[in-house]
Amino acid sequence: MLNEIKKDAQARMAKSIEALRHNLVKVRTGRASTGLVDSIKVMAYGSEVPLSQVASVSVSDARSLVITPWDKSVVGAIEKAILASDLGLTPNTAGTTIRLNLPALTEERRRELAKVVHGEGEDAKVAIRNIRRDANHHIKELLKSKQITEDESARAEAEIQKITDAAIKDVDEVVKAKEAELMSV
Missing domain, CATH: 1.10.132.20 (Ribosome-recycling factor)
Structure with missing residues (x-):
């Protein structure tokens, strides 16, 4: 017992x-990490879904993340979710690719x-x-x-x-x- x-x-x-x-x-250091956006929920297909279920997230270099949605109709929803998050990052969109640049702390x-x-x-x-x-x-x-x-x-x-x-x-x-x-x- x-x-x-x-x-x-x-x-x-x-x-x-x-x-x-x-x-x-989730606490942002100077380096880019896919874990930074794990907690972001995107309003897509009529419900809130984790970002990882609507897009692939990859680290392109030490200070930037690249988010590539699988469906181009959710690009706007992903941008809104990133802006609404507490990360303090502004997404840069080029077509269907979203880039997040992490400024130096x-x-x-x-x-x-x-x-x-x-x-x-x-x-x-x-x-x-x-x-x-x-x-x-x-x-x-x-x-x-x-x-x-x-x-x-x-x-x-x-x-x-x-x-x-x-x-x-x-x-x-x-x-x-x-x-x-x-x-x-």
Whole structure:
């Protein structure tokens, strides 16, 4: 029973770290990445669909993305979706090809983005601590119902704390790596 609680907590913490990595892909660094436009939804064919389902996205060079729609009728919808997104990019359209040029980041913008990265890291830490709280709550319930001894409970809580510490260390490493990527010119 205790092993299941520990495994569940560890798996949920790993998912939190993976979600953090996924969220940080959207934070724009100086380089172009197809991950920047993953979250964009395009109004096409009567519903909102992810950009990746109506167009191919590729990196043409370090500072630009090329979006090629599979159907030329959605070019306008893709442009609107990009303009409405929080990326702050202006699409340049040539026929059916849309080009996104990423301007170089200013020092001030880099610092703002570093704060955003830090905030995402803090959110991930809060999620991990909530997972720890849930696991400890389950352990206390087992103790109350006399399914485990106090020693087993203390040992399990200590192990949960070790798992939590490792997960928070991973979050710090991910945040530090993203900040270093942002600050490199």
